[in-house]
Amino acid sequence: MRKYLLWASATLALLIAACGSSSPTSQASPTSSCINASAVHHAYVVVEHLAGTIVQRCVGFSGATIDGETLMKQSGLEYQAQTFSGLGKAVCQLDNEPAQFNTCFPQNQPYWSAFVETGGAWTSLPSTYTKANLHDHDALGWNYVPATVTSPSPPPLATPST
Numbered sequence: 001m002r003k004y005l006l007w008a009s010a011t012l013a014l015l016i017a018a019c020g021s022s023s024p025t026s027q028a029s030p031t032s033s034c035i036n037a038s039a040v041h042h043a044y045v046v047v048e049h050l051a052g053t054i055v056q057r058c059v060g061f062s063g064a065t066i067d068g069e070t071l072m073k074q075s076g077l078e079y080q081a082q083t084f085s086g087l088g089k090a091v092c093q094l095d096n097e098p099a100q101f102n103t104c105f106p107q108n109q110p111y112w113s114a115f116v117e118t119g120g121a122w123t124s125l126p127s128t129y130t131k132a133n134l135h136d137h138d139a140l141g142w143n144y145v146p147a148t149v150t151s152p153s154p155p156p157l158a159t160p161s162t
Contacts (some may be wrong), residue, residue, distance in 0.1 A: 034161045035074055036060035041136035045075045046117070047095050048143045048155035050110055055095055058161045068132035068140050088128030097144050113152035115141035122154035 034042055039060030047055040057075035059066065069089070072079055080093040082104040091112045092104035105111055114125035116132055117139035125132060129140060139158035 034058035034060050035076065037161070041066075042161065043071050043134040043136070044117075044139035044158035044160075045071060045077060046139050046141045046155045046158050047077065048141075049095070049097050050144045050146070054156055056158060065133040065135055068129035068134065071134060071140055072129065089130050091129065091142065094142055094144070108147045110144050110146050113143050113145055113149075115143070115154040117141055117154075117158055120157060122157070 035058065037058075037060050039062050041062070041064075042058050042060050043066050045057045045059070049055070055077070057077055059071050059074045061070075072091075077095050078093075079091055079095070080101070081089040081091050083089050090104055091114070092101055094112055098110070114129050115122045116125050116134065118135070122141055125140075132140060134140060137158075137160060141155045141158075143152050143155050145152040
């Protein structure tokens, strides 16, 4: 019986190691393909959910830059935005988080913070994502953070597609 339990435990350990862990990764996973992959330039959208799940999308473009709104639309990620008079658009829901919403920035609830990656470093987005102009290998980053977080961290750096 003891030999059977040891064998079963070893088999289970091998299966767990082979299948990997279900814990979230701290680096963005590269996408297997890029939308408009044959384009000369590529920009990325990196999303970090409240639970730590990371999603990345790549979008190819032919001009010198791509604006944030076009990048978001072409990424294929589900999102809902609201226009604020004099300020521009803000993302209220991204990749189905939150599952439902009535107000874009409800009091004491998580919110989407926005960043832009240029040259391998994140900075807070200085204005609305629609005004961001991204160059080749730049990324638009989103982190869904609790309302208590006043200085959110950016998501992991984008991992270029191969």
